Amino acid sequence: MLFTGEFEHTIDAKSRLAIPADIRNRLDDNLHGTGFYVAPGMANTLWLWPQLTFEHMAMATEASLLPDEDLQGFDEFLYSQAAFVEMDKTGRIRIPERLLQLANLGTQVTLLGVKDHLELRDPDRWAQQRQDKLASQNEIMMRARRAMVRSRLASTEDS
Numbered sequence: 001m002l003f004t005g006e007f008e009h010t011i012d013a014k015s016r017l018a019i020p021a022d023i024r025n026r027l028d029d030n031l032h033g034t035g036f037y038v039a040p041g042m043a044n045t046l047w048l049w050p051q052l053t054f055e056h057m058a059m060a061t062e063a064s065l066l067p068d069e070d071l072q073g074f075d076e077f078l079y080s081q082a083a084f085v086e087m088d089k090t091g092r093i094r095i096p097e098r099l100l101q102l103a104n105l106g107t108q109v110t111l112l113g114v115k116d117h118l119e120l121r122d123p124d125r126w127a128q129q130r131q132d133k134l135a136s137q138n139e140i141m142m143r144a145r146r147a148m149v150r151s152r153l154a155s156t157e158d159s
Helices: 051-060 069-081 097-102 123-135 137-158
Strands: 006-010 016-018 035-040 046-050 083-086 092-094 108-114 117-121
Touching: 035 051, 035 069, 035 092, 035 097, 046 051, 083 092, 108 123, 117 123, 123 137
Parallel strands: none
Antiparallel strands: 006 108, 016 092, 035 046, 035 083, 046 117, 108 117
């Protein structure tokens, strides 16, 4: 599922966040699961993946008795801090308080659609980051283009 858009939301007193209706309406229990995995993202954000997407990505990484040191550190942090949260009948999820504190999020949040996941951000910090990104939009786009070319070349070499 492709996530796009920017939504202003409130986290209620019970740490519940309403998933926007236009996102909920595109979710299918058979394809995406019945909830989300919430995990710490980068720079004081929380990342939300549909249940089955997260589980598929987790199983796609190579298992080993002797894992790569960098991957082991990532796995230990990500999976130990991640939490599965089911969506209730009204489309809300309850975000663990420890994760809200870890990301330093209050009751007002911005929910971003970022390709394969959603991100929860502090609205003031996001407003500043958005301005910074807009100011360097051309550079960001050129760097992304170079990264895509490198990725295509690497996949061609692997074939």
